[in-house]
Amino acid sequence: MTTVRPARSDDARAMSEIFHAAAAVGWAHFLPGGELAAEPLRPEVYAAALRAPEVTVFAAEHGGRVVGFAVTRESQDGDADRGVAELHMLYVHPDAWGGGAARLLMAQALAHFRSGGYAEATLWTAVDNHRPRAFYERHGWVPDGTRRSKTRFGVTFTELRYRTAP
Numbered sequence: 007m008t009t010v011r012p013a014r015s016d017d018a019r020a021m022s023e024i025f026h027a028a029a030a031v032g033w034a035h036f037l038p039g040g041e042l043a044a045e046p047l048r049p050e051v052y053a054a055a056l057r058a059p060e061v062t063v064f065a066a067e068h069g070g071r072v073v074g075f076a077v078t079r080e081s082q083d084g085d086a087d088r089g090v091a092e093l094h095m096l097y098v099h100p101d102a103w104g105g106g107a108a109r110l111l112m113a114q115a116l117a118h119f120r121s122g123g124y125a126e127a128t129l130w131t132a133v134d135n136h137r138p139r140a141f142y143e144r145h146g147w148v149p150d151g152t153r154r155s156k157t158r159f160g161v162t163f164t165e166l167r168y169r170t171a172p
Contacts, residue, residue: 008107010114013063013075018053020072021065024099025052031100036134041159064114066098066107074098074107076115081128083167085152091124091172096138112145119172127172130154133164146170 013021030042055061055077066074077095080088093115098107119127129147131138147168154165 008066008068008073008102008105008110010064010066010110013056013065015053015056017063017065017072017075018049018056019047021052021063021075021097022047022049024072024074024097025095027099027101028097032135032137033132036132036163037161038159061094062118064111064118066102066111068102068105068107073102073105074111076111078115078118083128083152086128089124089126091119091122091127093127093129096129108141109145112141116145116170116172124172127170129168130165131168132156133166139166139168142168 026045026047029037029045030039033042056063061077061079063078064076065072075095075097076093079092079094081090081092083090083092086092093112096108096111096115098111116127128150129142131142133153147170149166150169152167154167155162156165157163
């Protein structure tokens, strides 16, 4: 059975591994797969997020192993009103895709936003990130018309901002 709990400092390495594996599989159709696979793990990035007081991180566990995580915070968008939350990251290891971890993480993130008094929440995802976009849309997120460009590994791609009322 998969459960969700607040992430702990010792989850940073697992979070880095999950991000790496999910990116290598999930983004290979629009970013260079070899470069994704060769990218080094960065547990220090996740350790810093776990220490940041303005960030709340949840971990999904299955069989005693962390299989996914969600990072939440107040929106960092320049056009966001105060009180707009952001689902900054939600990743599940590909080995656990379809097992319910993402659904549980989403439910926890939305509950966290509601308990924090947020009337709206946003997230960003690549236009070509079809699987997550379908997941977000099933959970009530809708594109709000805002786009931005990002470049990774020399490839420029477009991200869409999604919005929901938690």
